[in-house]
Amino acid sequence: MSALAAYVTAVGRAAIGSVSALGRAGYLGLDSVRALRKVSLWAPHLVGQMARIGVDSVPIALFISTFTGIVLALQASYTFTGAVPLYFVGALVGKTMILELGPVLTGLALSGRVGANIAAEIGTMRVTEQIDALETLAYDPVAYLIVPRVLAGALMFPMVVVLADAIGVLAGLGASMALLDLSAPQFIRGVRLFFEPFDLQFSAIKAISFGITVTSVGCAFGFHTRGGAEGVGLATTRAVVVSSMIILVLDAFWAAVLLR
Amino acid sequence: MSIELVNVHKAFGANEVLKGFTLSIKDGSTTTIVGGSGSGKSVMLKHIVGLLRPDEGDVWVDEHNISRLDQESLFRLRRNVGYVFQFAALFDSMTIAENVGMGLRRMKDFPKEEIPSRVSECLHLVDLDGYEGHLPSQLSGGQKKRAGLARAIATRPKYILYDEPTTGLDPVTTAVIDEMIVRMSEELNVTGVVISHDMKSAFRISDRIAMLYEGSVRIDGTPDEVRASDDPIVKGFIEGIPELMAVKP
Numbered sequence: 001m002s003a004l005a006a007y008v009t010a011v012g013r014a015a016i017g018s019v020s021a022l023g024r025a026g027y028l029g030l031d032s033v034r035a036l037r038k039v040s041l042w043a044p045h046l047v048g049q050m051a052r053i054g055v056d057s058v059p060i061a062l063f064i065s066t067f068t069g070i071v072l073a074l075q076a077s078y079t080f081t082g083a084v085p086l087y088f089v090g091a092l093v094g095k096t097m098i099l100e101l102g103p104v105l106t107g108l109a110l111s112g113r114v115g116a117n118i119a120a121e122i123g124t125m126r127v128t129e130q131i132d133a134l135e136t137l138a139y140d141p142v143a144y145l146i147v148p149r150v151l152a153g154a155l156m157f158p159m160v161v162v163l164a165d166a167i168g169v170l171a172g173l174g175a176s177m178a179l180l181d182l183s184a185p186q187f188i189r190g191v192r193l194f195f196e197p198f199d200l201q202f203s204a205i206k207a208i209s210f211g212i213t214v215t216s217v218g219c220a221f222g223f224h225t226r227g228g229a230e231g232v233g234l235a236t237t238r239a240v241v242v243s244s245m246i247i248l249v250l251d252a253f254w255a256a257v258l259l260r
Numbered sequence: 261m262s263i264e265l266v267n268v269h270k271a272f273g274a275n276e277v278l279k280g281f282t283l284s285i286k287d288g289s290t291t292t293i294v295g296g297s298g299s300g301k302s303v304m305l306k307h308i309v310g311l312l313r314p315d316e317g318d319v320w321v322d323e324h325n326i327s328r329l330d331q332e333s334l335f336r337l338r339r340n341v342g343y344v345f346q347f348a349a350l351f352d353s354m355t356i357a358e359n360v361g362m363g364l365r366r367m368k369d370f371p372k373e374e375i376p377s378r379v380s381e382c383l384h385l386v387d388l389d390g391y392e393g394h395l396p397s398q399l400s401g402g403q404k405k406r407a408g409l410a411r412a413i414a415t416r417p418k419y420i421l422y423d424e425p426t427t428g429l430d431p432v433t434t435a436v437i438d439e440m441i442v443r444m445s446e447e448l449n450v451t452g453v454v455i456s457h458d459m460k461s462a463f464r465i466s467d468r469i470a471m472l473y474e475g476s477v478r479i480d481g482t483p484d485e486v487r488a489s490d491d492p493i494v495k496g497f498i499e500g501i502p503e504l505m506a507v508k509p
Contacts (some may be wrong), residue, residue, distance in 0.1 A: 073491060127350075129349035133345060135310075135343065136309055136311070137338070137415075138339055
């Protein structure tokens with residue numbers, strides 16, 4: 001009986017903890033929206049954050065998309081052998097990169113690079129009382145720390161993702177020309193066959209939502225960090241896990257809403 | 261009264277830290293709050309600047325009830341309050357000059373071109389001349405605390421709150437910091453509230469000493485009154501005799 005009571009207590013505590021964490025995140029979201037009007041606090045940091053979150057993420061995004069494009073081309077060719085014209089490799093690479101793998105793989109990679117970085121940085125500021133110090137110096141920490149990061153994420157993720165889409169398709173083209181019996185005009189014919197301008201919009205919409213997710217989840221976990229180094233480590237891990245899960249849920253959500 | 265805490269209660273989960281804490285701090289005085297580790301001294305101090313809000317009771321600063329102020333009014337009030345953090349809480353990506361000038365940059369009525377000279381003046385007051393371009397990581401523990409003090413005084417606040425300013429420092433550096441706290445009170449005429457468990461320091465710098473024990477004020481008086489107290493809890497704490505403190509009233 002006592003074991004059962006302990007189990008029920010543990011489940012109850014976990015449920016209360018999750019609900020209050022959601023509540024805190026909700027309040028932080030509201031505070032962030034309100035803090036948008038404090039332009040003088042966030043605007044000076046926006047460009048710096050855009051460089052850190054966007055420009056510095058380009059190498060890893062391009063690395064992932066290059067190899068994804070190559071693998072997609074080779075796997076398509078392997079699958080189509082004999083049954084489907086080979087120029088359909090271009091169609092599959094283009095469609096898959098732009099609609100799915102470009103945004104999702106970039107989003108997941110950046111949840112590790114950007115989300116972990118933000119959670120660790122803000123979490124360290126929290127446990128070393130730097131956020132309290134900001135408040136005592138009359139700085140709204142939400143406007144000063146969170147707003148520029150989330151805005152930078154929303155603005156830069158689509159640019160990184162569209163670049164990753166393009167490089168992935170080009171890598172697919174290179175692999176097709178070098179390793180398959182497929183010429184550039186044939187590959188491009190395949191890409192153009194099913195390409196819709198909306199595909200790029202879809203990719204960008206997903207990227208914006210992923211950018212907001214990764215940065216705001218990183219900020220929320222960092223902002224509510226407790227304890228010392230262990231707390232910062234925990235916040236960082238949770239930020240990456242939770243933002244990765246939300247990215248996958250959002251991926252399905254956008255497909256259900258915009259592709260039907 | 262410039263700062264007044266009235267019947268303040270604060271709990272974190274089941275842990276009730278402040279249980280009806282009441283204290284008045286007079287303008288121009290330096291009051292030290294002493295008490296054992298984990299007794300809630302820092303929690304009390306954070307209430308004065310609105311970093312924490314009481315579950316019950318009121319905190320008055322300059323006739324403003326901190327617990328009822330909206331965020332903007334609280335930020336305005338904080339310009340009158342300097343806070344020296346236990347571990348300095350310097351922004352580690354900024355130079356010392358940038359740290360000290362942070363509060364000034366938020367003051368719309370303070371000319372931007374005068375920030376460097378005010379920063380140098382504050383660093384001079386804490387004997388850190390020439391450290392403007394250093395990063396916090398290049399400073400020793402005592403220097404960091406002094407830089408934190410320079411940041412707190414830069415906006416010329418009416419009040420300075422010191423959270424354990426001498427913890428972890430050697431006796432000589434402790435004496436230097438103590439001397440600076442006294443100097444801030446005399447030269448800048450600020451009201452100081454100091455959190456400490458170092459009785460030697462407390463007797464050296466304070467006009468009044470209050471002891472926080474089990475969530476409320478055990479004694480509040482001049483250093484001589486505290487020294488002369490025959491309350492076993494107070495005596496035990498001052499003289500470092502835990503056996504005396506184990507005696508329940």
